[in-house]
Amino acid sequence: MSHPPAAPYRGDFIAWPGVCGFIGEGGAGGPAIQPHAHYAIQLALGAPKGLRVQHGRHAEWQACAGALVPSRSTHTIDVTACEFSLVLFIEPETPAGRALAARLQGRPELLPDEVLACSDRLAHAWRVERSHDAVREVCTQLLQSLSGTAAPQPSDPRVLAAIERIHQHVVQPITLPELAQAAHLSPGRFRHLFVEQTGMPLRTYVLWRRLLHVWTLLTEGESLAGAAHAAGFADSAHLSRTARTMFGLPPSVLQVKGPLSTARREAALQRATTTGPVSVWRKAARSATSAGDS
Incomplete structure (x- = not known):
């Protein structure tokens, strides 16, 4: 059975101190992601479905709504079949990064469908408001819910x-x-x-x-x-x-x-x-x- 071709990838790089990543729609022609490991903790979401993750170089692909990948863990992701996707890289030394590292204990975690509750707000902030600050706010709320920490606000x-x-x-x-x-x-x-x-x-x-x-x-x-x-x-x-x-x-x-x-x-x-x-x-x-x- 043939499948319709994936829509071309259209996205943006987003970044603020401690966090960076990609937000976009479609999958064809997006950033080529090969099995790799890096210092950042990774959060990936795919809406309404279609996200696949692979932990390790030769493991089975797993379909999920979202995934958390610990620092230095070999992995790759596939967003080709996603209508909308978010991939964030979290600096491990931030409060959110430390809390996520404690949660993961070096093991990747597949996230339940409930994690996509923010996807409509995120898509609106990106597509309609076209506001980096609005995207950042939704992403920050998502990270706070997953890590149980609030972003530090320097006051000294x-x-x-x-x-x-x-x-x-x-x-x-x-x-x-x-x-x-x-x-x-x-x-x-x-x-x-x-x-x-x-x-x-x-x-x-x-x-x-x-x-x-x-x-x-x-x-x-x-x-x-x-x-x-x-x-x-x-x-x-x-x-x-x-x-x-x-x-x-x-x-x-x-x-x-x-x-x-x-x-x-x-x-x-x-x-x-x-x-x-x-x-x-x-x-x-x-x-x-x-x-x-x-």
Whole structure:
């Protein structure tokens, strides 16, 4: 019996500190996912059905509504038959990551159909609202329900000042002693305070910020090599190694284009009609979107 061909994949890369991933519809032509293992904990959802996961290189494929995959566990997923899918990579050192790691105990977990209760809201935030913030809110609520933790909200003014400095100088080298000195703390005390407030080590946080900046530039039409350089990576190979280490995929897949990327480009074009030459408004757009992803 023949099956209808899968719809072409249309999606977006989504990211905020501690979490990144893909949201999209259809399956054909989407990111090619081979058996692999990576540092991030992975959450995959497929609606209304069609998601398949394989744990290990030679295990049987299993159909499910969703799955959680622990850090360093070899796996792959297939979203070809899904109408709508979400794949998130969660940094293990965040509060949600630590709670999920404790839940999984190194073993993958298939999730029940009830996990898809958020899919309609998620699809609306992505397709209709075309809002990265709205997608982030639904994803955050989903992660909170699965992990039993709330995302940390930094409140210490010294950490807030450090975060702002990182945002403003994301393309430049920034060190722990430099930030600690500005906060009038020892490097050891500042390191502890930063992790306590953000849920992430400083080095990991800076890498996330640079990856977010790469994504912003790519959605505005920058080349991969140009985005890597502009975000403070030595070259595209350095960016590729970082992306593969943090979520198991090459940075080229960040270039998938969906409603979120389209909305960003439309906003940039709108600014172009009111603020003058491209060289001026594009720089402003990059600065604004980079700050808006915090």
